[in-house]
Amino acid sequence: MSWAALVASLAACERDAPTISREPRGARPQIAALVPVQTEEDFPALGCYERARDRTLLAQNDAYLLCLGATSDAPIACYERASAGLLLSAQAIELCRCAESLAPIECYERAVRQTALMQPDILALCSATAMQRLYPNCTPVR
Numbered sequence: 239m240s241w242a243a244l245v246a247s248l249a250a251c252e253r254d255a256p257t258i259s260r261e262p263r264g265a266r267p268q269i270a271a272l273v274p275v276q277t278e279e280d281f282p283a284l285g286c287y288e289r290a291r292d293r294t295l296l297a298q299n300d301a302y303l304l305c306l307g308a309t310s311d312a313p314i315a316c317y318e319r320a321s322a323g324l325l326l327s328a329q330a331i332e333l334c335r336c337a338e339s340l341a342p343i344e345c346y347e348r349a350v351r352q353t354a355l356m357q358p359d360i361l362a363l364c365s366a367t368a369m370q371r372l373y374p375n376c377t378p379v380r
Contacts, residue, residue, distance in 0.1 A: 282308055282309050282310060283305050283306060283307060283308045283309075284305075285311075286304070286305035286308035286310070286311055286313060286314060287301050287302060287304075287305040287308075289311055289314055290304055290305055290313075290314050290317070293314060293318070294314065294317065294318065294321075296317075296327065296331075300327060300328075300331060303331050303335060304317055304331045304334060304335055306335065306374070306375055306376065307335075307336055307372075307375045307376025307377065308336070308376070309338065309376075310338065312334075312337045312338050312339055312340070313334045313335060313336065313337045313366075315337075315340060316330075316333065316334035316337040316339075316340055316342055316343050316366070317330045317331065317334045319340065319343045320333055320334055320342075320343045320346065324343075324346070324347075325346075329357070329361055332361055332365055333346060333361055333364060333365050333366070334365075334366060335365070335366060335367060335374065335376070336366040336367050336370065336372050336374075336376040337366040338366070338370070341366070341369065342364050342365055342366045342369065343364075345363070345364035345369065346360055346361070346364045349363065349364060
């Protein structure tokens with residue numbers, strides 16, 4: 239599917255979607271761990287690195303660590319949310335490296351609210367590499 243066709247399809251969905259004026263009684267907001275759209279880049283990790291350097295204050299080496307093995311911009315989205323007052327940069331990189339969605343930061347936020355675990359334990363439990371059983375370079379553990 240071409241980029242133009244995708245944009246047209248999304249515009250049609252927005253146009254045809256019903257308008258909801260308010261939440262049903264008793265509804266609780268849900269945060270979905272959406273998988274970012276996979277780009278058709280030849281080198282997604284390099285694209286992630288370049289966009290991390292443009293969109294964040296990460297140093298060159300930290301942007302490299304965040305995007306090593308990335309298949310989309312999900313590590314950047316996760317990092318931006320994690321570093322927005324919740325975690326130090328190194329901790330956000332640890333949590334979000336290899337992320338394919340916002341699941342690592344959502345796991346972290348939930349664990350902080352609902353458990354008595356200490357921060358290092360939550361990072362170890364919720365990191366993308368732990369949840370997906372990956373080595374730090376994002377290759378699967380066999």
